Amino acid sequence: MKCLEGVFRMNIIVCIKQVPDTNDIKIDPVKGTLIREGVPSIINPEDKNAIEAALRIKGDGKVVVLSMGPPQAEEALREALAMGADEAILLCDFKFAGSDTWATANVLAAAVKKIDHDLIICGRQAIDGDTAQVGPQLAENLGLPQVTYVQKISLEGSKLNLERAMEDGFEIIQAELPILITVVKEINEPRYITLQGIDKAYDTEIKKWTADYIGAEVEKIGIKGSPTAVKKTFVPPRKGQGQKIEGQPKEQARKIIQILKEKEIFQEF
């Protein structure tokens, strides 16, 4: 990170993922697979928080958004540009297909090494997989320290002041750059896109990088390079039809309390 005449220049890479909107999901009940047709794609929500955090802290520096995905993931990168990101890179190659989190981290790491950066920000987790693994795995791959679940960020001198959310409170952390952080949605409210932003997004070229270009090791990426493999998917089984408690409210109440007594649920206290 450079500081010229009191103005910081922090170059930040934000890793984003295009995901199907899970609120709108349809499942093929026979095959147990996702029906992707007609399901809208969005930037993963917490990745939007990551973009917002980067834009607020970059100073005079640059925000580069990076995504691994199919050609249509370009839409997500355009949206990030419209929010205000300076550059966008799509890692697109059939050799990347089927990567698990370990292999994805290997692809992203190879690309990150080609980009000047002081800080990497990722969303905590994507709503399609909910793993929260790629961030820490990328950090490890790059030999960078990490802070996950960041709910507050500010810059003090050349150091970051961070708050890391825990189940029972939070930690106050001071971290040196370079570092990788993952952010939770509480960190900020992502900005709306302006018309100017959209104009700019369509004037900016989205770079497309292949496996060869980033020098990714073929045996460590894609479906063949992934240690884990999905063997089967299925729709979670439902309970059988439950028992209906009929009658007027008083009668229903009496019956259900009686059942609970018989099941000895009350014995516990």
Next chain:
Amino acid sequence: MVKVKLTDNYPGSMLVIDGVMLSLGDDYVDVEKSLELQHAVNSGYIEIYDDTKEVKTVDTVKEGNEVWVFAEQRNGRFARVGLEILGKARELAEKLGVKVGAVLLCEKDEGLSQELISLGADKVYVAETILLKNYETLRYTKIICDMITKEKPQIVIYGATHIGRDLAPRIAQRISTGLTADCTGLDIDEDGLLIQTRPAFGGNIMAQIKCPNHKPQMSTVRPGIMKMLDKQERNGVVVKVDVSISEDNRVKVLKVIKEAKRVANLEDAKIIVSGGRGVGSAENFRIIEELAKELGAEIGASRAVVDAGWVPKDHQVGQTGKTVRPKLYIACGISGAIQHRAGMQNSETIIAINKDPNAMIFSVADYGIVGDLNKVIPAMIEELKTSKTL
């Protein structure tokens, strides 16, 4: 010779069979087969040990290849999920015929390793130093990676807490193995591989994942899914591990803040009374509170209710809230979107109260009450009050 013990059916507390005295509550005792024994068995007084039920005897337990559990602790107290997965690890280890190892990193091991043994660990690997007072990613990663490289466990399981989800991927990347996040089911297949079941796409699909060519096979497990074993007197070994970590000040934890507000402890609750949009208003939520109080229950809520600000976020049950499995879950005015069901469908008994007979919540309910919760719940409270005074 057969191994036998007295059953609860026997009216007395002692029985002499063929010169051997059996007392109620004793473990299995060897006796000769005899007619007398046969009679006692036929009467249901005596139970013969069925050795086909036992999966593996102690002699066949192989050294190495252990099943490990990361026993997360903060300030000398275990994260509950770490103890839950210890129970699951026992089951997996018995299927594989190997030992269960618990990994404990702490400032001071004051009774912690013994607690792990009593809850299912055969071995506890303890790294103990003042440098481990607070969780720190790089230190923990270094120590556990060193342990794994030396001892070569075949499976390592972590709780999917904020710490577990920070640590496990880091370790997986360093030792180049697979990691499956947030598992809700673990089992061993016919080839001895770990089958990891986890929800995907917001719980709409379940996926089974394996890690066939890399060791150890690693997973994080959702809190509240696996069952903790009852504490038992057991024998175990405590292995002290040499800790070699250097100062690394790139990330400094300056302060750990515990939030003063009482966080709803839904994961440990035996009974949860949960309210949804159907409750109507923040004010009306008091009938949920009253029923909960009468039952000694915790209060849960659907996302809609939390988003509306009627109830704080730590009460939220579901995909983006908590996963619970109480003995009893009462869903009041909750329609039962998949995201909510994902967080409560493993409860032992589910009662749903909703005025819409087609509400999805009824698909997971053991008992369904179609009706107005404003009438049914007060009637239940009344019923509980009268039954207590009897």
